[in-house]
Amino acid sequence: MSYSADEIARIVSSVVEQIEKGRESSTSSEELKNTADNTSQVESWLGVYPEIGMCVSKSNAAYEAFKKIGVSHRELMIREIRNVCLQHLEEIARLSWEETGLGRYEDKIQKNRLVIEKTPGTEDLNPTAFSGDFGLTIREGGAYGVIGAITPTTNPTETIINNSIGMIAAGNAVVFNPHPRAKNCCAFVVHLINSVVQKHGGPSDLVTITSNPSQESGQAMMKHPGVKILVVTGGPGIVQAAFSAGKKVIAAGPGNPPSIVDETADIDSAAKHIISGATLDNNVLCIAEKEVFVVDSVADEFIQALKRNGGYQLIGSNVQKLEKLILIDGKINSDLIGKNADYILAKIGINVAPEVRMAFFECDFEHFMVKKEQMMPVMPIVRVPNVGTAIDMAVEAEKSNYHTATMHSKNLDALHEMAVRSNVSIFVKNGPSYAGLGMGGEGFTTMTIAGPTGEGLTSARTFTRQRRCVLKGHFHIT
Ligand code: NAD
Numbered sequence: 309m310s311y312s313a314d315e316i317a318r319i320v321s322s323v324v325e326q327i328e329k330g331r332e333s334s335t336s337s338e339e340l341k342n343t344a345d346n347t348s349q350v351e352s353w354l355g356v357y358p359e360i361g362m363c364v365s366k367s368n369a370a371y372e373a374f375k376k377i378g379v380s381h382r383e384l385m386i387r388e389i390r391n392v393c394l395q396h397l398e399e400i401a402r403l404s405w406e407e408t409g410l411g412r413y414e415d416k417i418q419k420n421r422l423v424i425e426k427t428p429g430t431e432d433l434n435p436t437a438f439s440g441d442f443g444l445t446i447r448e449g450g451a452y453g454v455i456g457a458i459t460p461t462t463n464p465t466e467t468i469i470n471n472s473i474g475m476i477a478a479g480n481a482v483v484f485n486p487h488p489r490a491k492n493c494c495a496f497v498v499h500l501i502n503s504v505v506q507k508h509g510g511p512s513d514l515v516t517i518t519s520n521p522s523q524e525s526g527q528a529m530m531k532h533p534g535v536k537i538l539v540v541t542g543g544p545g546i547v548q549a550a551f552s553a554g555k556k557v558i559a560a561g562p563g564n565p566p567s568i569v570d571e572t573a574d575i576d577s578a579a580k581h582i583i584s585g586a587t588l589d590n591n592v593l594c595i596a597e598k599e600v601f602v603v604d605s606v607a608d609e610f611i612q613a614l615k616r617n618g619g620y621q622l623i624g625s626n627v628q629k630l631e632k633l634i635l636i637d638g639k640i641n642s643d644l645i646g647k648n649a650d651y652i653l654a655k656i657g658i659n660v661a662p663e664v665r666m667a668f669f670e671c672d673f674e675h676f677m678v679k680k681e682q683m684m685p686v687m688p689i690v691r692v693p694n695v696g697t698a699i700d701m702a703v704e705a706e707k708s709n710y711h712t713a714t715m716h717s718k719n720l721d722a723l724h725e726m727a728v729r730s731n732v733s734i735f736v737k738n739g740p741s742y743a744g745l746g747m748g749g750e751g752f753t754t755m756t757i758a759g760p761t762g763e764g765l766t767s768a769r770t771f772t773r774q775r776r777c778v779l780k781g782h783f784h785i786t
Pocket of ligand 1: 458461462463486487526541549563593594755756
């Protein structure tokens, strides 16, 4: 790729600026850990500012400069963002695991790798042409400007990488208000992204993040006139809060994904897929299986298959002990979210090997674990008389989140009925839920599945304003 004189001048000045600020990105793992414990050092990272208003004004200035940068140059930056995140993959995963206390380090490596490799870049923008007797019309996606993004604690760095690639590919700048319990790992990723954007001729602060995130800073960001649209990823609270900000919102809300196993399924494979989907990062993913409906005629066989594949069955009084541990004052005990199954079981006096990935128990449809999004590797299993009842219950348990469902069956009619009636953004058949994110399944990935506002799996084109450019009378060669 060749650069114009202007671009070379910009590269030189940004490198000089970087050196002057002493903010090199080649931080070692040990330095990183020490830095992340120290707020003033975190604030020395590129794109990190203590106050959200400062982030918005810095990103607005960056957006003005970024407008002059062409699509191929953006793509070069995105390639370098992928490279730098890959080089720091283990540190990113470790920081995120240590700071949030959620999930599994090795799974965080997989999830971060997924977004680095499978988030679409500028190729996703895909303009459309209409050519005919009256001339040529092109529909293209233009940038919005500065996007305000709110990110969760469950996929913290993954969402920053995924959103940044998509938003930058679409020509935007972005301000992040991360979850307070994931602020440092997210700030580190923002630093890495800015370091390569600047190194490759982009403006400083194309991506900014506050080092003091809170719900208040999130509210201030959402209402700030310098923020053009909101992209929020999280639970019901943030989705509601974003809708009242008076701006266009792309809202990725909570899920409670049901999984169905019917009598035609390959039972062993269904059990393996459900365990592996439901235990990825200890079930913190919004798409992960949260309750299972199994047809009675194969339920015993399915339970045996779960036990063979890393599941531990709770029965009798142990189920009540677990219920008391998990539900406190009507709410899911947040201390257990994203914890290993052996850790949770030990709390009720059951000691199992760390190889046990998931605990499960049988219950009826009204059980709180069927209705609530538990986000831990503990699975309620509901026996049903037939697949019709399974679909009725699964649709109700999904609660119109428009999120995710999985089904294990070879009955095309039943699969079709679930596909239509569930109305979910992701429906995985005969595989683990994460296949719907392109992990061992076809298709691109995202960490922002916008069910409530209908964009579904977001990508660069989601972050564009659709614009039409019309030439009357010429350039139609049909
Ligand atoms: P959370 O709702 O507690 O927090 C998400 C973000 O919203 C955080 O940055 C938080 O500070 C902010 N926030 C929450 N309420 C707010 C308010 N009233 N005003 C301003 N900011 C507010 O969620 P979490 O525990 O971090 O993540 C788990 C939840 O997110 C689950 O419900 C999960 O299903 C959902 N999620 C959805 C998707 C998706 O793509 N649809 C992806 C990941 C997570």
